[in-house]
Amino acid sequence: MIASGSGEGPAPRHVAIIMDGNGRWAKRRHLPRVAGHKAGVDAVRKVTRAARAMGIEALTLYAFSSENWRxxxxxVSDLMGLLRLFIRSDLDELVRENVRLRVIGDYRRFSADIVRLVDDAIARTAANTGAILVIALNYGAHxxxxxxxxRLATRAAAGDLDPAAIDAAAIEAELDTAxxxxxxxxIRTSGEHRLSNFLLWQAAYAELLFVDTLWPDFDAAALADAVAAFGQRQRRYGGL
Known part of the structure; x- marks a missing residue:
């Protein structure tokens, strides 16, 4: 495990970010919302590169929730366009930097061309052995x-699984993040203090950090501050 920048404790292996505040960032600048989303994509590039440089093993970004269809x-069309742009413009860098791309959520609800782009990106990076970049697309923890x-109930009904054997490990093995x-x-940006249906099971013992910074303004220094704050936490997992 990598050492934290604070010198207090180990740095996180897996960091997840709820990227919030694109719209407010644009509104404060009297710009259309899509400008905020474009700036948010730039922030994704900065933060993913910083996470790799810091040795974070997995970075999960909440890009499009199952509720965002509302x-x-x-x-929504603008967001889909930016997703296309990000994959097309950044995939070569992910391949070159030995990053493995993962997607959680039901992204196959998106248009056929996006599904093909995502499938191709996953395939092209599947053999990479470095950091893992996880994008949550049409994801909802519920x-x-x-x-x-x-899936567990289906196996139990077929007689392939004893219901009494279903425990936390069995559930975790069926999750997208297994x-x-x-x-x-x-980390959640923009000052909101909620998880918004994001990684609810996985976050049971995660440290939560809510920052006022709007996502487009979140950068390498902000990530370093977050990791330093994590290093100050004492994680007891219910013990002393």
Whole structure:
């Protein structure tokens, strides 16, 4: 495990970020919301590069929730366009930097061309052995847990699984994040103090950090501050 910048404790292996505040960032500058989302994509690049430089093993970014479909059609379309742009412009860097791309959530609900882009990006980075970049697309923790329960119930009904054998480990093995390091730190930007249906099971013992910085302004220094704050926490997992 890597050492923290503060020298107090180990740094997180797995960090997840709820990237919030793009719209407010644009509004403060009298710009359209899409300008905030574009600035947010730039922040993604800065933070993913910084996370790699810091030795963070896995970085999970909440890019599009299952509830985001409720936003105006034009904004959803803009977000899809930026997703296309990010994959096309940044995939070569991920391949070159030995980053493995993972996607959690039901991204196959997106348009066929986006599904093909995502599938290709996952395939091209599948053999990479460095840091893991996880993008949550059309993700919701409730849906993830329901799907896990349904798969376990199906196996139990078929006689392939003893219901009494279903424990926390069995549930975790069915989650989208099954082969990722345990979640250590969840950061939410923009001053909001909620998880918004994000990694609810995984965050059970994660440290939570809520910062006022709007996502487009969150950068390498902000991530370093977050990791330093994590290093000051004492994680007892219910013990003394």
């Amino acid at each position: 936003r105006p059609e034009e904004e 849906a993830e847990l329901v799907a896990a329960a349904q 082969d990722l390091p345990p979640l250590d730190l969840v």
